[in-house]
Amino acid sequence: MAEELKLVRGYPEYMLESIERVHATRAKRMEEGPPPAMSMEEREEVLRFHPDYAPGGKRPLNVGPNKGEIAPNEVADLLEAYPVVDPGDLDLSVDIDVEVLILGGGLAGTMAALWANEEGIPPDRVLLATKLRHGDSNSVMAQGGTQAADKPYDSPVIHFLDAYGGGHFTNKPEVLRALVEDAPFIMKWLTELGCLFDRDENGEFVEDWGGGTSRPRMHAARDYTGMEELRVIRDEFRNRGFMLLEFYPAVELLTSPEGRVNGAILWNMETGEYKVVRAKAVVLATGGFGRLHIRGFPTTNHYGATADGLVLAYRAGAVLRDLDTVQYHPTGAAYPQQIVGLLITEKVRGLGAQVVNREGECFVYPLEPRDVEAAAIIRECYERELGVVTPTGMRGVWLDSPMIEEIHGEGTIERRLPAMFRMYKRFGIDMRKDPILVFPTLHYQNGGVETDPWGRTNVPGLFVAGEVSGGVHGKNRLMGNSTLDCLVFGRRAGIAAARYAEECPRPGPITLGHVERFVEELRAAGVPEGRRAPILLPDYRGKRVLARMIDLL
């Protein structure tokens, strides 16, 4: 085997000088504290460095309900794409007939199933179909926590204000109000199901600060918050005996002649067979679009986050909103190469770690809203040239994780951030002793299918919940509001879908008429024929293999 790059404590030797500087400046930095939070004017100035604000990344849509509005190029490419199945070529005889069809197996989809059942639909009349395994989702990766204003010093109104300001006052107010008012109930309900949130010695919830929150209200389960929430409600889902299809993504919605959504075409990713599902109501809980790697950014998202739900809903006539902003998490891993882009939860900064440049200077207040924090890090690396360059040519700044142990005592990292500690340990880095290198990473789809407070869309029969929906976070989501979004609107969409199904006597004939009409619109707009969606999965196969591939079987 050839010689490998020599690593010291997991880092290439050339980085050590900068690491030592971080160590050397720590005591002074801790004493002085971080720089103050930016004024509104300073924020505007730094936001020029945010990928959303830098020109060249977006274009107006040429077709569909949001024609004329702008979206990231990568998203526009999928919204303006031809279907993967030929609508005139499919046998639409029904394979499965249910009351409620749920697309997506994360927190939102699972909640929708449970609450459709609570609303009276029997489990064997609810089908949950998901592209990967039940639970493979961004939900299980949520580390930091779930916001709920349940302490006496806090109130849903203050939670509302925080999220509204964080979203630059573009959130849909009545939807946001539902989010914050349901939050305490969600915590109570989950706890009664046996979900374990961190507690203090008096049995009270431990509640932490998050970026952009004016009160500590973040409920965490170590740094496995989403995992704990999901595995508890998934266990409940399994106990109740719902119908489940895994590795069955939806590739198209079905509509009645009047345009109501009444089913979907599911595709078995392993055998290639499709199934036609007829349903009185469909809940779309398919998640976001991180795996589109917008502007070439790495992502925190799971393998299946490819915007399928947006594509399907748009063709069925659903109105989208706030797609023009994308959330880049300020701190993704920038080194080592094996974990580039993975989430370094905001909780690390919440626990006191500062963001520090190559010279050991803390250059930004650590808990700015995410877009501001991310832009400041990009500016530090690419304009001020004070970042650290990795062996693969990426740049990053230090997150001074050893400060956490200094502030809160030895053992805090292993106790409060076991997942992250474990991840770095696997690659030879001890984050208790050395800082970690970070750079912004594509994290969250702020906008999506417009919804009312009950997950209803402008298309009858179509309900949405979770990251695929738009409005509740406006143009920027705060930490701890995404798991909450899934839990609150998964529940509400499940209830609304169940009520709709009960009131709807028959689902009506199923057609792909909406797809045919959309294809005509695409042709009229001159969209190139080769572009197809949904893409279902990203493609990371080696370039050499792809160049020499022939399809024989």
Add this chain to the structure above:
Amino acid sequence: MERLGYELAELPRWNCCGTVYSLSTDDLMRHVAPVRNFVRVQEMGEGRLVTLCAMCYNTLRRSAQFVSADPERLQRINAFMDEEPDYRGGVEVLHLLQVLRDEITFEAVEAKVERPLYGLRVAPYYGCMLLRPRGVGIDDPDRPETMELLFEHLGAEAVDTPHRVECCGAYQTVADPGLARERVAEIVGAASRRGADLIVTSCPLCTYNLERHQLVAGDGRGTGARHASHVSRHGIPVLYFTQLLAFALGVPEEELGFADAAIDPRPALSQRVGG
């Protein structure tokens, strides 16, 4: 034990002694669980392991002998448990009765008695695992006297019963409850005929069987209750030796779990000892 000035330390990360597999034909696998416990003892820097239960005692003690008798066996077990430090041998397994008898001594126990059990008639029940096979047992397998002596030092009168070293039916209680019921009826019947107020055991399974099957037999519904007529309707209470010991040493009654017993021992105790 605190009252006796003796400190026992709980083994960190202890696992089941392995008794479920103690009769397995695989000669090696069944010793993995006991030896893993010995490794924990070794890691604590200690050399002795004390257990309260006759079954655990038997399983652990036999394993200790098994591996010390043949270094090759020990080597194979150590190789299998490659994630643990090697067990070097030498851990001594003791039943708490041995500690009381040989180390603390019954005389010293007597000196700490705060509630002497004068007038209480106690039938010791050893069962089989504590005494057999010879070389593993803590006393003479046919004529044991350890518990008798202990109770006398606590002030009680030991009632000699013929079935005190016989099997209680053990796990047959699951497969063939009738058989266990028959055994229990004999054991309890004999104690009852000899006027015992209490039966005292050193094994949780014996305790379970003696209590449960007595109740079934006492109801007259037990299928094998040949001696049912000799058992009082309320049955004879069954206590663990540690409960009786602690009671005599003055540990408050609420801490002794009397309320959880299937047959309440408190009437017998208060009647004889005066609470």
Add this chain to the structure above:
Amino acid sequence: MGQEIMERIREANEAVITGIDDADIKHWVTIYIMGKAYRVPADITLMQAIEYAGYRFVRGAGCRAGFCGACATVYRVAGDWRLKAALACQTRVEDGMYLVQIPFAPAGKPAYDLEKEPPEGSVLLRYFPELARCVACNTCTKACPQELEVMDYIQAALRGDLAAVTELSFDCIQCGLCSIRCPAEIVHYHVAQLARRLYGKSLPVPEHVEERVREVEAGKYAEEFERIMSLGREEIEELYRKEQREKGGLKSGDASRVTRNGRGEG
């Protein structure tokens, strides 16, 4: 200027997004994917290597960050007799690695109604009587890619110690490798899930949460919501800035203190 920076960032991230360029690879290793040899870049994860070799995952890839357990993998390295287990997304390739993925674990889960079960340890043995078959061989622990003390929590389950099972199993991602390897055929991760739920159920909902739920239901905040939702942009911005500035008089140390939680240190 912003656009030029974005192009530089895109270039720097190229290897992660669109695959590695052979020209940039300095070090190589050979791995065997289900018995077939492939030459792949050293220093990448098993998952990246399998993709580099030309496979496109349907099963066997999920979160790609160590949280979901979809990429459970078993392997041997040439010259080492041990059968090892790992998450493909969290493990670096080694030369001479023979690997196969186990993307699904056949493990039955009994259905239960948690509301009807008392939060007691004995419930575990009732639903999972096979727990008593544990021989303490510790194979489960050796198979755990999260490095949990799996056997210890099974032993704790056997004793009915729900708090201990909770503490020891909390970081379980339910990949199922333990259950695939167990000679006693125990389904560890389902046992742990029930134990954690029973334990969680035994902890009361904090009173301040109950109180807030009652307040919301009683409409306590309705008026205030209506008021702030009717404010003009400038007024609400002012209100927002005030809250952000004053933070209710709380300091950053007030709530983020590290405390013992109800289930032990966590």
